[in-house]
Amino acid sequence: MKISRRNFIKTTAGTAGLAAASVFPFRHLKFAHAFGDHPQEERPYRITKKIPQVCARACEANCAYNVVVGVDPVTGLERAITLEGRKKDPVSRGKYCIKGMGFVDSMYDPDRLMVTLRRTNPQKGTDHDPGWVVMDTKKAADEFVDRLKKYKREEILMCSPGDPYTNRLCQSTGITRADQRTECFGTHYYINCLTVTNPPNPYYSSTYTPSHHICGYDYSDSKYELWFGFDSLTKASKAGILNHIVEGRRKGTKRVMLNPVRSTLADCYADEFYSVKPGTDLAIALAMIKTITEEGIYNRQFMSEYTDAPALIDEKTHLHATDNTGKWLGYCTQDRKIKPLDECKTPALEGGPYTVEFKGKKITASPALKKLWEATAGCTAEAAEKLSGMPATAIRRIAREYCAAAPRAFCPALKRDAAGPNYANSWKLRHCINILNMLSGGMDHEGGVLLLHDVTLPWLDDIAPIPRPYPPQPQKPVDGRNEFPVTWNIYKNRDYSAPGHYGMAGFGLYHGTTTKVVFFRNPHRGLYSFIQPQMVEKSLEKMEIVADWNLYLDDLGYWCDYVFAAGHQFESAKLDLRLYYPKWPCLAGGLPVQKSPGDQIGWGTLAKKIGLGLAPEYWTTDGSSNPKHLIKDTRADMAVQKAHAGKDFKDFINKGGVWVDKKPYENWQHIRKIGWNKPNGRLRIYVDEFVQAGYKGVPQWSPRWYGTEGEYRFSTLNTRAPWLMHADPNFVNSAIMKQLTTRNHMDCVWINPDDARELSLTEGEQVVLETNPKYMKELPRPVRARLHLSKRVRKECILLFHGLGHRAKNLRHARDWGYRDGDLIPQKDPKMVKKYDALGMGWVLDNHVRIRKV
Amino acid sequence: MIFSDQYVQSSPEIREMMYTRVAQALNYPDQDLVAGLLDYSFIQNLLAIVEEIERPGTKEAVQDLQQEYGNTTKSPEDLLLALEKDYTWMCFASKPRQVYLFESVYREGKLLQESTFEIARLYYEAGLQMDEGFDMPPDHIATEFEFLAYLCFREIEGINEDDEEKKMYAQTLQHQVLEEHLGPFASRFARALEHNAGTSFYKAMGRFIQAIV
Amino acid sequence: MKNYAILLDATICTGCNSCTYKCIQENRFHAQASQGLFRTVVEIKDEGIRHYRCMICKDPACVEACPEGALTQSEYGSVLYDANACVGCEACVDACPFGVPQYDPMTQKIVRCNMCAHRVKDGGLPACVEVCPSDALCFGEYNAIVALAKKRTIEEHLNLYGLTEAGGCRFITLMKQAPADLGYPNVVQRAQNKPAMDVTLPGMAALAIGGFKTFSNRRARLETEEKEKSTP
Incomplete structure (x- = not known):
């Protein structure tokens, strides 16, 4: 049977969904030039180009590097091949690691989600076929928004890190944001807030960082470092950290590491290593603090001038004694009077309690440092040895050596080390670590803890001010964070991007009845982020809508109604303020390496769609719901302009995409700007908020919340x-x-x-x-x-x-x-x-x- | 389809129709596909192809389609949904992924690899480029079949215009696509399609493609 | 022409395997690596770090063993591999005293390092050296690397592996542990004063081709040598 060309076109034009008039009945191909007449240009197999990028989500260092891309000059097709270092970046100094390289290949992972999926079977769970069908991403987003409109704000839970879009979205709609990524860093974040940075301040409350850390560590120039479980194997590949650690080793930094696991970092970089019993680092830290305070070998100048060590703690209220302007008071040894600390040249750090009259009122109070010393009374090195297994003699000796190396002596702490999200007593260990960093004067000092300064990234609210205050947040969030007044206050009133209590969201969803919709802005980790995935899985079965924005269809898919296809991290532009090594103000930028190979949607675009649907007045420039007036994201331009790093982001990238202001680090001066009791800011060893919530103001020993029992050992x-x-x-x-x-x-x-x-x-x-x-x-x-x-x-x-x-x-x-x-x-x-x-x-x-x- | 003398002698019109129909079947299912199945035009086309190319296995595959869709009482909506679910499951959501749509995944294990570059160059050589509206990589199997259909169309033009050079060029490119691209992976794709499909349509198309490549 | 060597300071290698992955991307051998065939790979053992990779022998047994001339020694000291010439006989796998070359049954070819000859030729660093986040790998002129290795050994009381093994290698490792504790093979050590076989590429290729018919059993020869050595 022969079919004429005319017939064929007629048939195929219809079937291929094109207009019958078309002479080119194909879906995905179009004419470029005449057949058999392609341009005979030079055809080298490939040339390469280098696209600046900044690592994200793989670790806290965020190394800047170039992605090396192969380009086919004939078709214009491109493919990334590997990475190349960017030497100008002060963090990575031209290095990068296996995880960064892994990102290159993962762009081409055949299991990437190329399209948006919609469930057709309402029954959720691992035993049911979701009946996925492909849906145009934009249409799926519109449908999702329409469905969301039917729910009250209390009924929706958003699981997402506190990025600019998520923050504006959750705040404008008044829905709860639980933060799956940041609970790991939460202990560090909140202790830092309470003892160091006092947010909001110009830097940290506007910090974009997945790890919510507030500082970097000067491994290159320190003399002594004390690592409480900081040497996890996970750090074995962190190029941005390792290159500094190696430099320190070459210069003779002494490092003491404590960990129940001996990692390769300890093999390489520990001068002394102690295998300690899990959950007992706190006892060791307290014993060291006791040794240091008892022997008076702490950095006296730093403690007097830059911390609340001399601030009097009222014996009755157990809070900082203040004057009527809120200024902390100290006991001046020269004239034996109580005065605001700034007016007192020689405040008492020890002694007391002092009973003195202040403005007609009799106060009995002791310096905060004395309260600390009292709290460590039972924490002898011998007691710590019994608990931890670390010899008492070593504890004392190390405490002394540590102080002798001051102020270039510090304890690093970040993420999942012993002071991280690990034990019920980790928050106290984290508090102790900051105190140890204060006792050496290593806080805000070269060779110690470096604080971010003089460079910020704006939030959406900075470039597009909100038309009126955001609606209130739900009073009883599903993750139970309202049970914790200390963090609740920071989250609600001071820094909205503060970590949430994701570890309890599963418990809340399982036992609660209010939540009907859960939306995951999933950084590709599925249910992994949960402490009790079993409970989440069970509770998601009863949800009315579950959606996920993801690079992969991962295990959350069993419960999702929509899975929105997300782009790869190399497929978007970036601007990073190099928080990990903030010795100098610095910005590093990156460009998209390629267009996503499918029907993906960026988070900003999706967030804007949802925002425009649910709370349009916060998402347009004129408070209307007209999508033509959507707010324009010019944050990157603003950031580089503010730093004088370029006319705009494009110009900044053209200039190399790394801007560093290598001025000398102003030791101890950043505390003044960001600490407590500003304008002459100080750090706190004593936390009033703990006292107000029924805890002690300084850390005390507490064992693990439950012990071994029989075989469960x-x-x-x-x-x-x-x-x-x-x-x-x-x-x-x-x-x-x-x-x-x-x-x-x-x-x-x-x-x-x-x-x-x-x-x-x-x-x-x-x-x-x-x-x-x-x-x-x-x-x-x-x-x-x-x-x-x-x-x-x-x-x-x-x-x-x-x-x-x-x-x-x-x-x-x-x-x-x-x-x-x-x-x-x-x-x-x-x-x-x-x-x-x-x-x-x-x-x-x-x-x-x-x-x-x- | 093995490129051979027999291939060259076979009707380019039939080949064009065959590749077009296969490409249509391998794109995400839409109303046109369902309409074609229900008004029998899709099956009629395949029957014509079977008759002309005389490849073992093709007839049985089309008979299966006839049996399933010849007298179906299903509504177009139900039919489309069933195809959508099957396609999505196999190609985008299965556990584990049962059918990959892209040549490079079969050949190099990843998306956008050397083979992707190579096929895109062939499109270019033939005067084509990817439509901006299509955001998947260019080595999507449906696109490669579309490309073959296009080359057949050019071959026909060459014949009609008595332009031997054009005809030969179109045949050379078909040879290249079949030998260097679809040949090495389309049968693996088709086996996976037949094996994993839940609907008769994709099962039959899996068998049909195996028979023609 | 200079010949080169690589020094691994295993005392600062954390086992991150960035070198492994860079090697894969540089040489595009993802398919082999996915099957566990690496040109270089690092294992974290209880006793420390062990790198599994070509030791770049000065007198490479693999080159000598290859009946097809697929392996040649370059003017830089590295061993080059011509996959087109390779027939997959695995003679090199058998001959290597360190058990390094790996046979890929899928391609019937060998997976092995060539010290990034294409980079070194242009004055660059081998990919593994360039990427190492802790600078545990160091590349340089052979004599300079040996001098550095010896100096560090004495100053820091370290052990050395690769300097004398199998007649001397261009991949030298400094470590705290005894090499045997990490499972490094105790291969025959030969005198250092033996001139290095730094034959230039064409000569070596000719030798390899010419040597095809007289291909001898390398292992048998080594055994004989060992016997001779142990005989007083």
Whole structure:
């Protein structure tokens, strides 16, 4: 049978959905030039170009680098190949790491979500086929917004880090934002807020940082560093940090590290390493503080002039005594009078309580430093030795050496170290660490803790002021944060981008009835971010709408109604203010490496759509709901202009995209601008807010919230393979990273060979780990994993590798691989948590499990 | 389709129609596809192809389609939804992903690899470029089949215009696409399609494509 | 022509495997690496760090063993591999005293390092060296690297691996541990004064082709040598 050309066109024109008049009945191809007449230009196979980028989400350093791109001059098609360092960047200094390179290849991961998906089967859960269909992303967004309009603000939960768009969206709509990413950093963030930065201030309340840290550390120029579990294997690959640590080592920095796991960082960079019992670092820190305060070897000048150490604490109220303007008071030894600290040249740091009359009122009060000393009364080095296993002589000696190296002596603390979200007492350890940094005078000093200064990034509200105050936030958020007055106050009244209490969102969703809609602005981590994923999974089944904006269809997909396709981090422009090493004011910028290969939508565009639908007056320049008047994002232009780094962002990038103001660091001067009791700001060792919420103003020893019991005697420890990032499929779904992980046994649980012998367990054996059911009352989910025996792990401990055990079976390499550590973490009831912890962040390691053979 | 003397001698019109229909089947399903199935034109076209190309297995595949859709009482909406769900599941959401749509994933394991560059160069050489409205990588299997259809169309033009050079050039490019691109991966794609499809349509198309490549 | 060496200071290598991944991207061998075949890879062991990679022997047994002349020694000291000439006989796998070259059954070719000859030729650093975040890898002229390695060994009481092993290598590792504790093979050590086989590329290629018919069993020769050495 022959079909004439005419007939064919008629048939295909219809079927291909094009107008019958078209002579070119194809969907995806169009004419470029005449057939057989293509331009005969030079055809080198490929040329390369280099696109500046800044790492994000892989670690706190955010190294700046160039993405090396292969370009086909004929078709214009481009593909990134690898990275190249940007030497001008003071953080990375031309270095980058395996995770950055992993991002290059993950752009081409075939499991990337190319289209937006909509569920057709209303039944949610792992046992039901969602009946996904593809939906045009913009149409899906419109439909989603229309559906959202039917719900009250209390009924919606937004799970997202506090980025500019999310903040404006949640604030303008009055819906709760729970922050899946930042609970890990929450302990650090809030302690820093309460003792150092006093937000809002020009820098930190407007800081864009996934890790919510407020400072960097000067590893290159320090003399002495004390690492409380800071040497996690996860840091083994952080190029932006490592290159500074190496420089310090060359210059002779002494480093003392404490950890129940001996990592490769300790192998390389520890001059002394102590294997300590988990959750006991606090005892060691307090014993060191006791030694330092008792022996008077602290940095007296710094403590007197830049901290509240001499500020009097009223014995009756247990709060800072103040004058009627709120100024802290000190006891002046020269004239034996109480005066505002700024007026007192020689305030008492020790002694007291002093009973003195001040403005007609009799006050009995002691200096804050004395309160600290009192609080550490029982914390002798010997007591700490008993608890931790670290020799008392070493504790004392190290405390003395540390002070002798002042002010170039500090304790780094960030993310998931011992002072991070790990134990119920971690908030106190974090408080101790800041106190230790004050005692040496290393805070805000070269060779110590470096504070960000003189460079800011504007928020959306800075470029598009809001027409009227935002509506109030729900009074009873689902994550139970209202149970924690200290953090609730900061979040609600001072810094909206402060970390939320995500670890309890699962508990709240499971036990609550109010929430009907959950929207995840998911940084590709699925349910991993949850402390109790079991509860979240169960509760999402009953939600009316669940949506996710994601790079992959991950395990959340089982419950989602919509999964919006997101772009890769290399597919957008960036501007970063180099918070990790803020010795000099600095900006580093990046450009999109490519257009997303599919129907993806950027977060800003989606947020604007939702905002325009739900609270239009906050999303247009004229308060109308006219999409033509949407606010324009000129933050990057404003930031570079303010820093005089360029006429606008484009100009800044053309000039190389890195701007550094290498002026000398003004030691101790940034405290004055951002600390407490401004204008002459000071740091605090004594926190009134703790007292007001029923806790002590200075840290005191407290053991872990529950102890070992029978077989439940293995303390869980947690780390990650250096090349993996959380549960990010960018890395976990890479066949190569998987090879590296298994080759290094990092898909296993690690225990000490002596423990294995005792339990008759052998290398490679399958084991089951179970949390003590007393502390895991609902939905227990034991973990099954392979065992690796390693002397790196302390006895009676079990080391878990985070980021594996993805339930998203559509990920080729990540599925059914490893185990999920989060399943073992006991459920957190906010009312129980607040008994132990004023902040309520984390506790991810405060757990004891039993191990048995499969 | 193996490029051979037999291939060259076969009717370019039939080839063009075949590739067009296959491309249509491998794009995300739409109302036109469903309309074609319901008004029988899609199946009629395939029957014509089967008759002309005489490839073992093609007839059975089309018979399956006839059986399923010849007298269906399903509404166009239900039919479309069923196809959409099946396609989405296999190509975008399956656990694990059952069918990848892009050549480079079969050949290099990732999106946008060397083979993507190579096929895009062939499009360019033939005077084409990707439509801006299509945001997927250029080595989408439907696009590669569309390209073959286009080359057949040019071949016909060459014949009609008595332009031997044009005809030969169109054939050379078809040869290249089949040997260097669709050949190495389309049968793997089609096997995966047949094996994983939940609907008769994709199962039959999987078999049909295996038979023609 | 200069010949080069790489020094690994394992005392500051954290095992991040950035070198591994850079090597993969530089040489585009993702497919092999996905199967666990690496040109260079780092393992974190209880005792410390171990790099598995070509030791760049001065007198490479692999070159000698290859019956097809697919392996040649470049003027820079690195061993070049011609995949087109390789027939996948695995003679080099068998011959290498360090057990480094890997056979890829999919392509029936060998996965091995060439010290980034294409970069070195243009005055660049090998990719692994360039990327190392802690500068644990150092590249330079052979004699300078050896001098540095020896100096550090004495000053910091370190152990050295690769200087004398198998007649001397161009990949030298400094470590705190005894190499055997990390599983480094105890290969035959040969005298240092043996002139390095820095034959230029064409000559070496000719030698390799010419040597095809007289291909000898490298392992047997090594065993004989060892026997001779142990005989007083």
